[in-house]
Amino acid sequence: MGKLIAHNSNAGVIFCVYSLFFSVFLSAPLSLAKPFFSLSDQCPPSFSLNSDNQCQLRNLYQFYDSLQDRGLGGLKTALPEHRDGFSPQQIDLGRLLFFDPVLSGDKNLSCANCHNPALGFSDGMGRSVGAGGKVSQRSAPTLWNSAFLRVFFWDARANSLEEQAVGPLFSDHEMANTPQQLIANLSQVDAYPQLFSQAFPDSGDPLIIDNIATALSAFQSSLISLNSPYDRYAHGDANALSSAELEGLNVFRSFVARCSQCHTPPLFTNQQVAVIGTPEPTGLARDIGAAQTFNAERLRGGFKVPTLRNIARTAPYMHSGKFTTLRDAAEFYTKGRGHAVPEGETLLLHWHISDPKLTDTELDRLVDFMGALTDERFIPKIPDQVPSGLLNSKVNISLVTELGEN
Amino acid sequence: MNSKSKMVLAIIIFAGGWIIGSNNNIAPVITSSVGGASYGGGFQSDISVGAVPHRTTLGTVHIVNPGDSIQTAVATAQPGDTIQVMPGTYSETVYIDKDDIHLVGVIKQGNRATMDGLGKLNDAILYSGNNIIIENFRITRYKGNGIMGQAGNNFEIRNNVIVDTGIYGIFPQLGTNGLVEHNVVSGIEDAAIYIGMSDNIHVAYNEVFDSVAGIEIENSRHAIVEHNNAHHNTGGILAFVTPGLPIKTTEDVIIRNNFVLNNNTPNFGAPGSIVSGIPAGTGILVMAADDVIIEGNIISNNKTAGIIINDHSFATTITMDVESDPNSDRTMILDNVMLNNGYDTITEVTALALTELHTGLVDIVHVGPSNGSCIINRHRYRTLGIGNYGECDFTNTDSTDTYLLAGGAKPRTIDPEARGEIAYLGVCTGCHSYTGRLIGPSVKVIQAMYAGNPQGLADYINAPIKRRDNFPEMPAQNYLDTQTQLAVAKYMLQVDN
Numbered sequence: 062m063g064k065l066i067a068h069n070s071n072a073g074v075i076f077c078v079y080s081l082f083f084s085v086f087l088s089a090p091l092s093l094a095k096p097f098f099s100l101s102d103q104c105p106p107s108f109s110l111n112s113d114n115q116c117q118l119r120n121l122y123q124f125y126d127s128l129q130d131r132g133l134g135g136l137k138t139a140l141p142e143h144r145d146g147f148s149p150q151q152i153d154l155g156r157l158l159f160f161d162p163v164l165s166g167d168k169n170l171s172c173a174n175c176h177n178p179a180l181g182f183s184d185g186m187g188r189s190v191g192a193g194g195k196v197s198q199r200s201a202p203t204l205w206n207s208a209f210l211r212v213f214f215w216d217a218r219a220n221s222l223e224e225q226a227v228g229p230l231f232s233d234h235e236m237a238n239t240p241q242q243l244i245a246n247l248s249q250v251d252a253y254p255q256l257f258s259q260a261f262p263d264s265g266d267p268l269i270i271d272n273i274a275t276a277l278s279a280f281q282s283s284l285i286s287l288n289s290p291y292d293r294y295a296h297g298d299a300n301a302l303s304s305a306e307l308e309g310l311n312v313f314r315s316f317v318a319r320c321s322q323c324h325t326p327p328l329f330t331n332q333q334v335a336v337i338g339t340p341e342p343t344g345l346a347r348d349i350g351a352a353q354t355f356n357a358e359r360l361r362g363g364f365k366v367p368t369l370r371n372i373a374r375t376a377p378y379m380h381s382g383k384f385t386t387l388r389d390a391a392e393f394y395t396k397g398r399g400h401a402v403p404e405g406e407t408l409l410l411h412w413h414i415s416d417p418k419l420t421d422t423e424l425d426r427l428v429d430f431m432g433a434l435t436d437e438r439f440i441p442k443i444p445d446q447v448p449s450g451l452l453n454s455k456v457n458i459s460l461v462t463e464l465g466e467n
Numbered sequence: 468m469n470s471k472s473k474m475v476l477a478i479i480i481f482a483g484g485w486i487i488g489s490n491n492n493i494a495p496v497i498t499s500s501v502g503g504a505s506y507g508g509g510f511q512s513d514i515s516v517g518a519v520p521h522r523t524t525l526g527t528v529h530i531v532n533p534g535d536s537i538q539t540a541v542a543t544a545q546p547g548d549t550i551q552v553m554p555g556t557y558s559e560t561v562y563i564d565k566d567d568i569h570l571v572g573v574i575k576q577g578n579r580a581t582m583d584g585l586g587k588l589n590d591a592i593l594y595s596g597n598n599i600i601i602e603n604f605r606i607t608r609y610k611g612n613g614i615m616g617q618a619g620n621n622f623e624i625r626n627n628v629i630v631d632t633g634i635y636g637i638f639p640q641l642g643t644n645g646l647v648e649h650n651v652v653s654g655i656e657d658a659a660i661y662i663g664m665s666d667n668i669h670v671a672y673n674e675v676f677d678s679v680a681g682i683e684i685e686n687s688r689h690a691i692v693e694h695n696n697a698h699h700n701t702g703g704i705l706a707f708v709t710p711g712l713p714i715k716t717t718e719d720v721i722i723r724n725n726f727v728l729n730n731n732t733p734n735f736g737a738p739g740s741i742v743s744g745i746p747a748g749t750g751i752l753v754m755a756a757d758d759v760i761i762e763g764n765i766i767s768n769n770k771t772a773g774i775i776i777n778d779h780s781f782a783t784t785i786t787m788d789v790e791s792d793p794n795s796d797r798t799m800i801l802d803n804v805m806l807n808n809g810y811d812t813i814t815e816v817t818a819l820a821l822t823e824l825h826t827g828l829v830d831i832v833h834v835g836p837s838n839g840s841c842i843i844n845r846h847r848y849r850t851l852g853i854g855n856y857g858e859c860d861f862t863n864t865d866s867t868d869t870y871l872l873a874g875g876a877k878p879r880t881i882d883p884e885a886r887g888e889i890a891y892l893g894v895c896t897g898c899h900s901y902t903g904r905l906i907g908p909s910v911k912v913i914q915a916m917y918a919g920n921p922q923g924l925a926d927y928i929n930a931p932i933k934r935r936d937n938f939p940e941m942p943a944q945n946y947l948d949t950q951t952q953l954a955v956a957k958y959m960l961q962v963d964n
Contacts, residue, residue, distance in 0.1 A: 161553040293946060296947070297565070398739060
């Protein structure tokens with residue numbers, strides 16, 4: 062992993078607290094001793110470096126097969142096809158970019174503002190806040206295991222990590238940058254031209270949008286969460302789940318609750334669009350979701366089924382954060398088909414939205430089980446400082462918290 | 468079927484202009500289906516005696532008596548074992564998350580091991596393991612499914628009596644190579660036997676009745692449905708594609724030699740379910756499925772039609788899916804005995820009949836586009852919408868006994884060295900970095916301790932003991948087989964970064 066030579070980990074904590082203090086008052090770069098940046102030549106944990114300098118993902122699900130190679134099934138089932146093969150340098154450059162506010166138009170927001178590693182790579186908000194305090198329409202999805210996805214965004218409008226990565230950069234409601242401005246800003250940071258050359262040695266002009274997208278994709282594809290208690294159970298450790306969690310698993314996969322029909326293991330999403338009819342926050346118009354993407358009224362109010370891995374870390378829930386707790390989110394499914402669809406609204410609800418009449422105990426057990434999908438063991442190292450020297454108060458607060466826990 | 472979908476169908480029919488002259492004055496093409504060319508387009512498989520490979524060594528037999536828990540026996544059983552459940556009543560959900568378990572009810576003078584969900588429990592039997600046999604049970608009053616498989620390969624579900632369970636009687640999903648035979652299933656709110664997103668399936672000698680759908684082959688490939696008796700359901704036998712599911716096709720299905728009788732039960736499917744749109748009186752329904760052969764069935768007294776072939780626009784209650792082909796292509800109808808079907812049909816069929824100047828009974832109706840479909844001896848039937856069907860260039864499916872895989876679906880094989888790398892990188896590196904402390908001690912420290920002793924390290928991985936006060940206790944990695952444990956130990960001792 063990339064390292065900031067100037068600091069050991071203890072100094073990192075001090076530095077963060079220090080920078081947090083200053084960030085409240087300063088938005089200009091800190092004038093500390095100029096750090097030296099170099100990119101790691103090692104793959105992140107869980108990846109194997111091959112002779113072509115590519116990081117190849119390894120996980121226990123590679124012991125198994127899946128029907129039609131779609132990566133859906135039960136316990137010992139292969140995962141869907143994944144993205145890997147990026148170089149260690151590209152992954153590490155992606156990490157620096159990810160945490161660097163210089164990527165946004167006003168140099169105030171990094172990717173990590175809305176995809177904070179300390180908050181399950183989400184932001185703890187129902188609807189994320191972008192440049193200039195603009196509240197966006199939807200919540201920030203987790204980035205854990207995005208290497209396995211083939212559709213991106215709640216409304217399924219992107220089909221690759223790269224396509225997804227550039228979306229927020231140039232969205233008015235998110236980072237509000239422009240391609241020209243982004244390239245100009247990165248070029249002005251001492252370290253970046255040289256870091257891009259390191260990561261893209263065959264590129265004549267390495268500092269281009271495509272390479273930014275590649276580096277961000279490389280970093281995102283390294284965020285692997287496959288070592289939860291559930292995973293240990295799946296691989297054969299009968300004692301890995303508590304009796305409450307196991308009870309929850311059986312509710313989860315039962316055909317009464319039917320959770321696993323869409324949140325299908327091992328990724329806990331089938332990556333399809335589903336219309337389930339959750340309510341919008343008070344006063345907000347109906348978000349038509351995938352109906353726009355596919356120009357299809359039948360998909361009105363439809364959203365991509367999200368993964369449930371690390372779901373306990375990413376409250377609030379649903380596309381616009383209507384539900385504060387996992388219990389509330391689970392309860393939605395047992396309050397009756399279409400119970401929250403307002404008068405005059407026509408939605409073609411998914412056939413698995415039924416009326417399962419789950420008991421309170423069953424809902425509690427479902428929450429227990431979803432908690433067993435948490436694994437943040439491969440959380441990446443947050444850079445102590447980013448090449449622009451710009452600070453990101455919110456993410457640094459979280460960093461102090463994280464270090465404090467260890 | 469609601470009025471909205473009826474209207475849509477009618478519009479499609481008229482817009483499509485299905486005006487095809489009847490061939491009243493031309494001598495029919497009479498084809499003998501005895502002998503002659505056999506279908507050769509389907510999945511090629513060797514003849515196999517079952518779906519679960521035969522055991523070469525016999526494991527332990529666990530006996531479960533009334534008052535005992537079946538699940539306790541499952542928890543104790545090792546792969547290769549058999550669990551025999553004695554006659555009596557058992558109220559529990561049984562889940563089998565391990566391979567090669569035979570769960571066998573013992574029948575004594577007609578008395579079965581009965582699983583009773585009391586109207587409260589969700590599912591009777593769930594399995595996710597491979598090489599599972601479930602047979603001879605009586606299952607009743609569960610709210611979810613009787614027997615449900617999730618991604619288990621090589622399964623046999625046999626000789627079970629399933630009465631009044633909730634959604635599906637028997638529902639293997641996402642599995643390869645399965646046999647469902649000699650079951651009697653009734654009173655099911657969706658499909659009595661539902662093959663979902665699976666490959667290489669054989670459904671035979673079952674009796675399915677008093678359910679919304681009798682047998683349903685959905686988003687599955689290489690399936691044979693034969694010698695079943697599907698009667699008094701809303702729809703008898705269905706082969707279709709449900710859009711919005713992650714596996715998108717239904718292909719290569721043979722429906723042959725079944726009784727499909729009196730499927731006129733009013734639809735009692737749950738609102739919003741796919742089957743809730745099936746009109747009562749449907750014998751066989753093909754929707755958006757490709758390469759379906761219908762042969763040798765006795766199809767009678769189904770009031771809407773004997774065979775309905777249609778596309779997704781038929782059903783307005785289902786979602787849109789750009790990845791799902793909506794048409795039923797290459798439907799192949801060989802000789803069937805069809806009597807008294809379509810005697811009280813739905814308005815869409817009547818409307819279509821009008822365009823073809825047809826009155827009276829309806830054996831076969833095709834709505835929507837179709838490529839490459841064929842039929843033999845069409846003159847025998849009362850048909851609608853099959854004017855573009857050609858003559859099939861074969862007359863039977865005699866050369867295809869089964870689509871089951873000889874010897875079963877094989878597990879993925881990975882050589883031990885690769886298993887070592889996978890387990891090391893996938894699991895160990897979460898807690899051990901090469902240098903420096905992460906959660907556990909560094910790999911370098913471990914290498915120094917176990918130099919030249921991979922077996923010692925493998926033993927530790929299998930059953931760790933707490934050695935360092937300031938480190939958390941390592942969880943046992945005993946779910947990895949011993950070969951993988953040794954491989955990961957060897958791998959860990961030689962890494963150099």
